[in-house]
Amino acid sequence: MDARSILAKKRDKQELSTDEIDFLISRYVAGDVPDYQMAAFLMAVYLNGMTPAETFALTSRMIASGRRARFDDLDRPTVDKHSTGGVGDKISLILAPLAAVCGAAVPMMSGRSLEHSGGTLDKLEAIPGYRTDLSLEEFQRQVREIGVAITGQTAEMVPADKKLYALRDATATVASVPLVTGSILSKKTAEGIQALVLDVKVGSGAFFKDSDGARALARSLLTVAEKLGLSAVALLTDMSQPLGRTVGNWVEVEESVEVLRGGGPADVVEVTLELTARMLTLTGLASDVSSAREQAERSLRDGSAWRKFLEMVRAQGGDTAVLENPSRYPRPKYQLEVKAPRSGSVRRVDALGVGVAALELGAGRKQIEDVVDPLAGVRLLKIAGEAVQAGEPVAVLQTSQREDALPVAEKMVLAAYEFADEPPTARELVLGEMRPGD
Numbered sequence: 213m214d215a216r217s218i219l220a221k222k223r224d225k226q227e228l229s230t231d232e233i234d235f236l237i238s239r240y241v242a243g244d245v246p247d248y249q250m251a252a253f254l255m256a257v258y259l260n261g262m263t264p265a266e267t268f269a270l271t272s273r274m275i276a277s278g279r280r281a282r283f284d285d286l287d288r289p290t291v292d293k294h295s296t297g298g299v300g301d302k303i304s305l306i307l308a309p310l311a312a313v314c315g316a317a318v319p320m321m322s323g324r325s326l327e328h329s330g331g332t333l334d335k336l337e338a339i340p341g342y343r344t345d346l347s348l349e350e351f352q353r354q355v356r357e358i359g360v361a362i363t364g365q366t367a368e369m370v371p372a373d374k375k376l377y378a379l380r381d382a383t384a385t386v387a388s389v390p391l392v393t394g395s396i397l398s399k400k401t402a403e404g405i406q407a408l409v410l411d412v413k414v415g416s417g418a419f420f421k422d423s424d425g426a427r428a429l430a431r432s433l434l435t436v437a438e439k440l441g442l443s444a445v446a447l448l449t450d451m452s453q454p455l456g457r458t459v460g461n462w463v464e465v466e467e468s469v470e471v472l473r474g475g476g477p478a479d480v481v482e483v484t485l486e487l488t489a490r491m492l493t494l495t496g497l498a499s500d501v502s503s504a505r506e507q508a509e510r511s512l513r514d515g516s517a518w519r520k521f522l523e524m525v526r527a528q529g530g531d532t533a534v535l536e537n538p539s540r541y542p543r544p545k546y547q548l549e550v551k552a553p554r555s556g557s558v559r560r561v562d563a564l565g566v567g568v569a570a571l572e573l574g575a576g577r578k579q580i581e582d583v584v585d586p587l588a589g590v591r592l593l594k595i596a597g598e599a600v601q602a603g604e605p606v607a608v609l610q611t612s613q614r615e616d617a618l619p620v621a622e623k624m625v626l627a628a629y630e631f632a633d634e635p636p637t638a639r640e641l642v643l644g645e646m647r648p649g650d
């Protein structure tokens with residue numbers, strides 16, 4: 213068996229055996245298959261897809277590339293949520309401590325930004341000192357002691373996803389059903405959870421933009437999750453517009469803090485409550501979605517989720533002083549206001565346009581070596597439904613490293629705004645729910 217013949221087989225649309233997938237992934241993780249061959253394989257999978265059997269073999273091999281957490285002796289159910297990637301999607305930062313104070317144990321392994329979409333790890337790393345490279349022992353201990361941890365893949369835990377994730381980001385091969393399935397479910401299985409809520413995004417800012425594509429992804433995720441013994445449910449949620457008013461890293465941490473302190477944008481609160489409620493019902497911590505929502509809402513209002521977030525950040529080495537007082541955080545070096553070209557009402561703000569602008573400003577990576585700028589991003593001063601006067605600022609662009617990107621990002625954000633005489637109809641945030649077999 214050799215890598216080139218496996219690539220040729222996938223290129224020619226033939227089904228790979230489990231042995232061939234095992235060989236390729238394990239040799240890649242060991243460093244014996246170089247990035248250029250793996251990049252070619254990823255593109256072949258992106259173009260030709262994988263059968264359900266191949267997808268399951270890929271996911272299983274990725275899980276087996278590292279060690280797995282175990283929480284057998286815990287007196288609380290273990291549950292997590294994972295999103296398929298969006299713009300302004302800071303839900304994990306709020307939901308993980310929130311579900312923990314509602315009685316769940318949340319061992320969350322997240323990802324970094326991918327193409328135009330944000331990444332929970334990049335956001336958390338904007339907090340000075342926050343560690344996303346916990347060892348398996350540290351991760352298990354923290355979940356046992358405080359009920360929640362958010363960390364990343366390491367050389368010890370799911371190293372296959374760590375390497376493949378960065379390579380997919382740099383080779384335009386993210387939006388592939390089998391590759392997303394393997395990436396998400398390898399991390400989720402290695403966490404040692406019993407139940408999983410999938411937030412499958414639909415709309416321009418998602419990797420699968422239309423409902424049919426998003427449903428196909430949800431089906432693949434649910435089928436493989438079931439085979440791996442995870443109890444799972446998927447919510448299809450709107451990603452045609454950014455979530456909240458911020459897109460970037462530190463700006464999204466700040467907005468998450470607002471929500472954790474009982475305020476923040478209504479759309480972020482709504483999607484957080486819907487997903488948290490599914491985590492609580494799936495694990496039997498609540499008997500129905502409406503009582504679960506009430507419990508979660510109370511924990512946002514009474515400050516307990518906010519205190520749990522601070523406890524988690526402290527446990528992972530992060531500086532909580534800047535969270536308690538965000539004005540202590542450094543300011544971006546360069547800022548630019550984007551002004552409304554006309555008066556009227558904001559009809560829509562396109563998620564992809566804003567996500568790509570944030571990437572240009574330095575919030576994500578175009579190449580594996582790129583270093584993320586924690587201060588880069590976009591603040592949306594006006595969102596759908598709000599009135600605006602010609603010449604009034606609708607958004608602020610910020611960056612500390614890419615002053616040259618401001619004019620191009622300005623054009624992108626202006627193009628993302630649609631104005632009209634009348635306000636739009638209300639945005640539907642939850643578009644559907646799917647279970648295994650749907």
Ligand code: URA
Pocket residue numbers: 295296297322323326386391392393395396399
């Ligand atoms: N999130 C992940 O962890 N992996 C993907 O491929 C997409 C979203």
